[in-house]
Amino acid sequence: MKHLFLLLAISFSLLTKAQNNAFQAGEKLTFTAGYNMSGLMTDFAQVTMETSSVKTSKSTLLRLKCKATTYSKWDSFFKIRDLYESYVNPKTLTPYLYKREIDEGGHYKYMKYNFNPISNSIKSQMKKRRSNGTIWEVNKNYGISGNTKDIVTTIYHLRSLDIKKASIGDSDTFTVLFDNEEKKFKFTLVGIETINTALGKKECFKLRISLVNSDVLKGSGNLLWLTADENKIPVYAKFKVAVGSGELKIKSATGLKN
Amino acid sequence: MRKTAIYLGLIFSIIAVVLAALPFSNFAFVPAILAFIFGLIAFFKSKTGVHKKSTIQLIFLLTIIALALATYKSVYTVTEVGDTEQLEQREDNSLEESIEELDDIDISE
Numbered sequence: 611m612k613h614l615f616l617l618l619a620i621s622f623s624l625l626t627k628a629q630n631n632a633f634q635a636g637e638k639l640t641f642t643a644g645y646n647m648s649g650l651m652t653d654f655a656q657v658t659m660e661t662s663s664v665k666t667s668k669s670t671l672l673r674l675k676c677k678a679t680t681y682s683k684w685d686s687f688f689k690i691r692d693l694y695e696s697y698v699n700p701k702t703l704t705p706y707l708y709k710r711e712i713d714e715g716g717h718y719k720y721m722k723y724n725f726n727p728i729s730n731s732i733k734s735q736m737k738k739r740r741s742n743g744t745i746w747e748v749n750k751n752y753g754i755s756g757n758t759k760d761i762v763t764t765i766y767h768l769r770s771l772d773i774k775k776a777s778i779g780d781s782d783t784f785t786v787l788f789d790n791e792e793k794k795f796k797f798t799l800v801g802i803e804t805i806n807t808a809l810g811k812k813e814c815f816k817l818r819i820s821l822v823n824s825d826v827l828k829g830s831g832n833l834l835w836l837t838a839d840e841n842k843i844p845v846y847a848k849f850k851v852a853v854g855s856g857e858l859k860i861k862s863a864t865g866l867k868n
Numbered sequence: 869m870r871k872t873a874i875y876l877g878l879i880f881s882i883i884a885v886v887l888a889a890l891p892f893s894n895f896a897f898v899p900a901i902l903a904f905i906f907g908l909i910a911f912f913k914s915k916t917g918v919h920k921k922s923t924i925q926l927i928f929l930l931t932i933i934a935l936a937l938a939t940y941k942s943v944y945t946v947t948e949v950g951d952t953e954q955l956e957q958r959e960d961n962s963l964e965e966s967i968e969e970l971d972d973i974d975i976s977e
Contacts, residue, residue, distance in 0.1 A: 642947075645892070652892040656949050666967055669975040673963070682950035683891045691955045697966055699975045706973055707966055711958060724969070 636865040647854035696762035708760035840868040870913035877906030884934035
């Protein structure tokens, strides 16, 4: 599941920063995560991406929320209940707070980053459940580079960029903070393809994703399709595993901006 | 040849039954078909001499069980998310905590 999010967590800073015309508060995208082996497909989880407005006493922030939930038939075998959240500036998509709480087959981990965009620093908190049930907590403060974002914000930031101005073959790297490490994603616009989705036949930007200096997301089989319209909905993602491939397919989309 | 077919048929039929019982029962069809093919080979090879056919019968029995179970599950199992009550509770709690934490932040700064 971590890889599903890693796969989605790419960005496309080939161009100048664009205004966010791709999404608004109240949008909900639902995906089916599955495993494909030689054409035999088995669905194992539902992934949702939701946006909502959050009011504090001084500001109105945008809450970006991603959830992964295994289907009931898998729950007794390997239960996943993951929650990823990011609270961002609705105009600039600058992250202020990121939370990741995963519960995967009994493995529990909580990660929180409090971003300080002025000093480019992070206050991080990690909690892990030991095998005896007790919680192990680690707190850290460290500096980050100016353009580093969390994984959830990166997914949405990608959608806000003006990809249609990029040329086929263009590539760039983008920094994502994951597990207290800054990871650099390289991504390439491979082409424009029309694919069949649950939302109908869609013309899409096909992006290839790789992680710099890592064996994760290695090779050319890690791909993401974003609709080539103003919404830039991630309709399909594919990532290679040892045998077969993992897939993320759009199931429904509501509250779209355009 | 006959013995090899029996061994392979038995192995594939057992794999098929195990896969059919697991959540990814779709994958049981491949070993079940292979078990059926090896079962047929073993059956026709056994016709030429006096051989016991009980193992071959077992291969067919296991294959039928695997196919029936996998077919039943593919038709009647509804793909729906399980119990998410705890997750929803976590979401609500997290939102409340986040609002408290973000209260001092002024994004216009």
